[in-house]
Amino acid sequence: EADIYQTPRYLVIGTGKKITLECSQTMGHDKMYWYQQDPGMELHLIHYSYGVNSTEKGDLSSESTVSRIRTEHFPLTLESARPSHTSQYLCASSERTGHVSPLHFGNGTRLTVT
């Protein structure tokens, strides 16, 4: 079973606050991802990383930023939260191999900005 952890599970915060969503994995995976899941369930890739010190923006433009200082850790930060950021955020990881490697997901952080 995959070991990827996200905290907090739920977060309710006021507009303008800075927040960091944590994501850690213990599998030594090189690749990590952040997906945003809207209320209609659709998933959008917002950030990904090949490995330490590598981060890229995904398909959906996002005001969030990410960092990858350690292999196991891939936090997502919003400098100034807004109600439009209300969503579920899912972190995932996968192996860096030449073969097809499925993504392993955390349980997500459900963010509500009031």
Add this chain to the structure above:
Amino acid sequence: GDSVTQMEGPVTLSEEAFLTINCTYTATGYPSLFWYVQYPGEGLQLLLKATKADDKGSNKGFEATYRKETTSFHLEKGSVQVSDSAVYFCALLVNTGFQKLVFGTGTRLLVSP
């Protein structure tokens, strides 16, 4: 570009009914195909996968066959249980550069006793 189209839900079935959730895709090259499941309040879990044409993925009674000629990867189960109630996502792996997953919009399955 690469995309996945799933049938809209919710799909409502009685226990022991037969399930089909349709999935078709558009992709350049030869993608790998996946079904993920999301139970309430949880992240996504890999249900099954197929990496080349005519491959059949199977797990927990669910099956899907990679049909290149119809660009489809329909999910089936012969007899659903209440515990199968969840959201099911079809996805393809774009095997260029980073190998990122492209998801369908998800289909909610509701199974009643």
